[in-house]
Amino acid sequence: MFHSETxxxxxxxxxxMALYPLPVARYAVIALAIVFLFIVPxxxxxxxxxxxxxxxxxxxxxxxxxxxxxxxxxxSIGHGAFMSVGAYTAANLIVxxxxxxxxxxxxxxxxxxxxxxxxxxxxxxxxxIYLAVATLAAQFVIEWxxxxxxxxxxxxxxxxxxxxxxxxxxxxxxxxxxYFFLLFFAALAIVATLNWMRSRIGRAFIAIRDQDIAxxxxxxxxxxxxxxxxxxxxxxxxxxxxxxxxxxxxANYEQFGIDVSINYLAMILIGGLGSILGAIFGATFITxxxxxARQFLTHYGGMIMSQDAVTNVVPNLQLVLFGGLIIFxxxxxxxxxxxxxxxxxxxxxxxxxxY
Amino acid sequence: MRExxxxxxxxSLGLLLGLAVAxxxxxxxxxTIIIGMQCDRTGPTQVVGTALCPGTHDYIDLIxxxxxxxxxxxxxxxxxxxxxxxxxxxxxxxAKQQGAVGVMIYGTPITAALNSRLEQDHIPxxxxxxxxxxxxxxxxxxxxxxxxxxxxxxxxxxxxxxKQQLGGSLKxxxxxxxxxxxxxxxxxxxxxxxxxKTEGFQLQNFAVPPPGVDVSSQVLAIAQQxxxxxxxxxxxxxxxxxxxxxxxxxxxxLNKVVAMVWASGEAxxxxxxxxxxxxxxxxxxxxxxxxxxxVIKQIKAMYKKEGKSPPDALNSTVYYNRGVFQGAVWVAAxxxxxxxxxxxxxxxxxxxxxxxxxxxxxxxxxVPPITISAADHEGGGWVRxxxxxxxxxxxKTPWFRGFRKVVVxxxxxxxxxxxxxxx
Numbered sequence: 001m002f003h004s005e006t007x008x009x010x011x012x013x014x015x016x017m018a019l020y021p022l023p024v025a026r027y028a029v030i031a032l033a034i035v036f037l038f039i040v041p042x043x044x045x046x047x048x049x050x051x052x053x054x055x056x057x058x059x060x061x062x063x064x065x066x067x068x069x070x071x072x073x074x075x076s077i078g079h080g081a082f083m084s085v086g087a088y089t090a091a092n093l094i095v096x097x098x099x100x101x102x103x104x105x106x107x108x109x110x111x112x113x114x115x116x117x118x119x120x121x122x123x124x125x126x127x128x129i130y131l132a133v134a135t136l137a138a139q140f141v142i143e144w145x146x147x148x149x150x151x152x153x154x155x156x157x158x159x160x161x162x163x164x165x166x167x168x169x170x171x172x173x174x175x176x177x178x179y180f181f182l183l184f185f186a187a188l189a190i191v192a193t194l195n196w197m198r199s200r201i202g203r204a205f206i207a208i209r210d211q212d213i214a215x216x217x218x219x220x221x222x223x224x225x226x227x228x229x230x231x232x233x234x235x236x237x238x239x240x241x242x243x244x245x246x247x248x249x250x251a252n253y254e255q256f257g258i259d260v261s262i263n264y265l266a267m268i269l270i271g272g273l274g275s276i277l278g279a280i281f282g283a284t285f286i287t288x289x290x291x292x293a294r295q296f297l298t299h300y301g302g303m304i305m306s307q308d309a310v311t312n313v314v315p316n317l318q319l320v321l322f323g324g325l326i327i328f329x330x331x332x333x334x335x336x337x338x339x340x341x342x343x344x345x346x347x348x349x350x351x352x353x354x355y
Numbered sequence: 356m357r358e359x360x361x362x363x364x365x366x367s368l369g370l371l372l373g374l375a376v377a378x379x380x381x382x383x384x385x386x387t388i389i390i391g392m393q394c395d396r397t398g399p400t401q402v403v404g405t406a407l408c409p410g411t412h413d414y415i416d417l418i419x420x421x422x423x424x425x426x427x428x429x430x431x432x433x434x435x436x437x438x439x440x441x442x443x444x445x446x447x448x449x450a451k452q453q454g455a456v457g458v459m460i461y462g463t464p465i466t467a468a469l470n471s472r473l474e475q476d477h478i479p480x481x482x483x484x485x486x487x488x489x490x491x492x493x494x495x496x497x498x499x500x501x502x503x504x505x506x507x508x509x510x511x512x513x514x515x516x517x518k519q520q521l522g523g524s525l526k527x528x529x530x531x532x533x534x535x536x537x538x539x540x541x542x543x544x545x546x547x548x549x550x551x552k553t554e555g556f557q558l559q560n561f562a563v564p565p566p567g568v569d570v571s572s573q574v575l576a577i578a579q580q581x582x583x584x585x586x587x588x589x590x591x592x593x594x595x596x597x598x599x600x601x602x603x604x605x606x607x608x609l610n611k612v613v614a615m616v617w618a619s620g621e622a623x624x625x626x627x628x629x630x631x632x633x634x635x636x637x638x639x640x641x642x643x644x645x646x647x648x649x650v651i652k653q654i655k656a657m658y659k660k661e662g663k664s665p666p667d668a669l670n671s672t673v674y675y676n677r678g679v680f681q682g683a684v685w686v687a688a689x690x691x692x693x694x695x696x697x698x699x700x701x702x703x704x705x706x707x708x709x710x711x712x713x714x715x716x717x718x719x720x721x722v723p724p725i726t727i728s729a730a731d732h733e734g735g736g737w738v739r740x741x742x743x744x745x746x747x748x749x750x751k752t753p754w755f756r757g758f759r760k761v762v763v764x765x766x767x768x769x770x771x772x773x774x775x776x777x778x
Contacts, residue, residue: 050448054441144564147537156545157487158538159467173475175448248440249471254464254537255440291445294434312409315396315435 019194036183041176049175051291056182057243058283060189062267063276064236069265070274071197072229073209074123078135079237080260081142084253086112086238088152091160091251101165101246105185108242109235115142116234123226139258146253159252162245178247185243189236193276196232205229209274270329272336281337285329293321388700389430390685391450391458393465398438399566399592402622404461406671408433410678411459413654413666414686420657424690425698431682436461440468451476456689456706459681460486463539466499473498479688479707483681484509484616484641488542491733492770493711500710500732502684502725503641503677507762508736509615510543510587513639514550515757516613516740517585525556531583533573533598535590536562543589543615549761559583567594574601582607588614595619596626599633610635613740619644620673624743636743637751642680642722644673644741644748649719650683651676673748676721683718684710684725684734723754736762 008023010016020026044052065079086108093099093107115138122134146153154160164173165181172181196202204225207215216222245251263286271282297314333340392411395404415429423429432453436443443465450458457479460466466486473480474497482490483503490496491505504512518525532547534540540562551558559581561573567590577586578601586607588598595618603609614623619638627633638644646652646669658665668675691709692701701709713734716725723737736756741748756762 045452047445047449047452050445054445147541156538156541157467158541159464161471164471248444248468250467252440252464252467252538255468259439287441290437290442298432312396312405315394315437318435319397319437 017198019198041179046175049179051288053175053179053182053247055284055287056179056186057240057247058264058267058287059186059280060236060243061240061264062271062279062283063189063193064233064240065264066268066271066274066276066279067193067197067205067236068229068233070268070272070279071202071209072205072226073212074120074226074229075128075132076119076135076230076233077132077258077261077265078119078138078142079233079264080256080258081139082112082116082234082237083241083244083260084146084251084256085115085142085234086241087245087251087256088146088154088160088241088253089238090242091162091245092152092154094162095154095160101242105239105242108245109238112238112241113231113235116230116237117227119234120227120230123230124223136258139261143253143257153253154251158254159250161250164249165246172246182243182247185239189239190276190280197276201225201228206274266326270326270336272338275336275338277341278336278338281341285337289325290318290322293318297321386426387428387430388424388689389432389450389453389455390689391447391453391455392431392433393436393443393446393459393461394433395438395461396435398436400438400462400617402592402620403617403674404435406620406622406668406674407461407678407681409666409668410675410680411682412678413657413669414650414679414682417650417654417657418682418686424686425693427689427693427700429686429689431459436465438462438465440465444468444472447472451478456692456701456703457481457685459685463487466490470496470499476703477707478703479710481681481684483677483684485539489766489769491731491736491766493729493732495770496732498707500707500727502710502727502732502734503680504616504736504738504756505733506539506542506589506615507546507765508733508756509639509738510546510589511550511759511762512736512738512755512757513587513613513615514547514554515755516637516639516752517587518554519752520611521584525554528556528585529559529581529583530556531559531561531577531581531586533561533563533570533577533586533588533590535567535592535594536564539591540589545765546758546762547587549765550758553761563590563594567592568597570594570597570601574598574605578602578605578607584611586612588612588618591617593626595623599623599627599636603627603632608635609633610637610742613637613639615639616641616738619741621671622674630743630746633743638673638741638743638748639738640673640741640748641738642673642676643720643739643750644676646672648676648721650679650721654679680718680722683722684713684716687713687716733766 020029040052061083068074068076089111090104090108094104119135119138123131126134147158150156164171166172172178204220207220208222208225212222241256244255267282267286268279270285272278294314297317394408395401396408412431415431418424419428434446436446447458447469460469460480460482463485466482469480477498479498479500481500481502483501486501488505488507490499491501517530521528547558561577563570563573577583588595590598595614599609602612616639619640624630624633655665688706688709689701691712692705695705695708710727711729713725713727723735725734727734737754739754740751742751
């Protein structure tokens with residue numbers, strides 16, 4: 001109803017290529033900015049703020065994985081490991097050299113990108129499930145190395161404590177302060193990726209995903225762009241790792257295990273592959289759902305069973321509900337939450353005069 | 356495709372509803388003291404959580420059924436953290452928002468991730484028998500309370516026990532250390548290395564790589580090739596059961612194996628094939644095993660009075676009793692805190708101080724004489740060895756500690772190093 005192209009005429013190439021093709025998109029972005037910058041921090045309790053922060057971190061990681069899986073059509077089950085590369089690189093630099101966060105974050109990302117390129121080399125020869133296994137190896141090799149090389153892990157406990165990030169001596173410690181810190185990086189990741197994916201690189205990625213031989217024939221250097229995809233994706237993963245490290249105050253590789261890699265894959269699958277909005281939806285969904293399920297069951301579970309049974313059953317039901325909803329969404333909308341959102345939007349676009 | 360407006364509207368409404376439901380729970384009533392509790396009833400170590408958490412709840416219920424602590428009722432809202440960090444952080448924040456005076460933490464990586472928050476919010480947290488070994492030093496970890504023997508104390512006690520079993524000297528003896536290959540498994544290594552030098556025994560490490568479902572090569576290496584005089588088993592999850600079974604099948608005597616605290620439950624024995632398979636196996640406990648304790652009888656009596664049968668978890672005595680122990684230490688700390696706050700609702704800082712006032716706490720013999728002080732948050736680092744005999748555990752030693760000085764020195768040194776690194 002609002003999101004309508006009617007009456008919008010583009011008279012220049014610049015207008016046609018703009019990030020927001022419709023005026024309404026611009027207003028929506030401004031509205032979102034107001035919501036996230038002012039309303040959310042004013043309304044949300046510290047607990048909801050914590051969830052919000054976890055979502056923001058997950059958004060960065062999910063977008064990173066989506067670049068590789070959704071846009072370029074490669075697959076990686078080593079996303080968690082790249083996060084730990086970023087986390088430990090940054091933690092070591094912060095503790096040993098006192099690096100501020102605005103250097104530590106790109107440094108963590110850059111190191112992860114380097115490792116990502118190395119891990120990505122097999123992608124030049126193998127595809128699909130074979131590549132998945134190759135990246136799975138990366139997950140275990142990286143975990144093992146961090147676990148056993150104390151020079152990296154900072155000691156036998158393999159955890160490095162880091163001081164909170166600070167700007168001009170202002171320490172970002174509470175959930176609210178960290179929220180703005182994380183919001184900045186999440187927004188940066190979103191805007192950067194939106195632009196990246198409509199540039200030459202992004203279009204090359206999509207060409208490779210859709211048909212790699214055709215892409216090569218029209219002059220795309222597959223070798224180069226596949227490694228780019230791994231590098232960019234791992235960079236995001238590295239940044240995510242550093243953000244987690246700052247958020248927990250500690251780098252610990254056990255927080256970036258294989259389950260994390262799988263969780264991130266689930267995020268982009270549920271959100272919808274190859275769309276940034278989908279990655280955001282997926283990250284939100286996977287992060288919030290277990291908590292929402294728990295809250296729901298602890299509040300309303302008492303209606304159908306005794307309170308004792310609730311404490312015993314809730315954790316298991318939570319997992320059942322989580323798995324069930326994932327299957328439901330994948331069956332109901334294989335193209336993900338993003339597709340669902342578009343359908344809702346399109347329905348209202350012509351409402352009430354649908355045909 | 357035909358559009359399905361009703362479906363979409365229903366879905367949007369459902370999402371909104373979900374968000375509304377996710378809103379935080381209401382604040383506490385007056386007269387209730389809240390302790391946040393994290394559990395692992397699902398996830399890799401659920402065998403622990405499903406027995407430990409009911410133990411804590413039952414003890415708290417017992418206290419509440421007697422009118423609470425000086426009229427204050429306790430509320431321990433439990434959440435399942437699945438042994439994962441992100442949900443634990445959210446749950447911690449929720450407990451804080453509900454006005455909890457502290458949190459019972461579960462999981463070593465989670466303890467590490469929550470530590471800086473505890474310090475910053477001045478909220479005490481407990482990590483009985485796991486977590487950061489150096490946190491026994493209260494000077495550098497003011498709000499983290501391991502309250503039970505950490506991995507260093509456990510390893511030192513295991514060596515002490517081996518020494519005693521091998522006739523009072525370890526000179527020239529061979530000890531195998533089989534451990535889960537993660538930070539928690541590595542943690543005792545400095546103590547073992549140090550002791551192997553001072554005591555003169557040969558130490559051989561056998562790592563079990565995660566997820567620890569295959570231990571056959573390690574077991575073969577121990578039982579067939581290395582043939583040590585004693586084995587120290589520090590594994591978790593499925594591995595302990597497999598190790599018991601494997602060593603037994605390969606003819607290695609189980610009365611030369613001592614397991615550290617997370618390889619010492621009923622579930623590990625049953626997983627290995629039952630009590631008759633594990634005869635002779637030594638287990639290390641920081642809370643007594645079995646049901647022959649006054650507090651367990653009181654809990655059973657409480658259930659009887661309510662006309663209910665006690666939960667199955669009670670039969671998994673090792674972990675259940677640890678849960679009771681955890682609840683009891685919190686109750687003792689809050690009792691002390693109420694003295695500090697002169698009967699008003701204690702603050703988290705009061706409770707932290709209350710922990711440090713715990714002295715000679717025995718719980719009718721079920722736990723060691725725990726004394727927690729501002730310097731020692733570990734409560735002394737006591738353990739007790741129980742042996743598998745017949746259909747249960749039989750106490751082999753009294754409560755004891757091994758090489759206390761070595762452990763305390765290492766704790767102080769490491770805590771200082773970690774503290775100076777973080778700042």
